Each structure stands twice: as structure tokens, then as C-alpha cells.
Amino acid sequence: MAGFEAGEGGLALIQRFDRTSEYLGAIDDRRERALAYFAAVNIPFSRQYEFNVALDQLFETDDATRLMAFVADCA
Structure with a gap:
């Protein structure tokens, strides 16, 4: 990202983010894309409903x- 240092080990994180963003961008169905994205978010079992x-x-x-x-509240 422009203006920010990656920090120690940060390059790997940036590369992983870029690959994940590219993968999600290739999913045409927005519902499927949303599910793929939210699969990576930790949803507490007690809040699954x-x-x-x-x-x-x-x-x-x-x-x-x-x-x-909801997702912001779980973060």
C-alpha cells in the first residue's frame, strides 16, 4: 500500500491479501462471493443464528x- 511500510513479515501479508482479493474478485455471483468472504471471518458459535x-x-x-x-461487531 502506498505510504505504509510493510514491516517485518508484512510483505507476505500484503501478498496474501492481494491473492485473496483477486480470488474473490473472480467470483461472479455476488452471493457466493459474500459467502466466500465471510467464511474467513470468525463468527462466534453463540452468534451463528x-x-x-x-x-x-x-x-x-x-x-x-x-x-x-454484525461482522464489524464481531471484529
């Missing part, structure tokens, strides 16, 4: 607001 409800809302309304808020 909440995640599923937010994901259902995304698929039914094409509005990811609730899902993004």
Missing part, C-alpha cells in the same frame, strides 16, 4: 447493512 438472519436479509433485500454491522 444472528449471522444467519443477517445473511438472509442480505439475500432477500440486497441490503448488507445489518450483515456488515
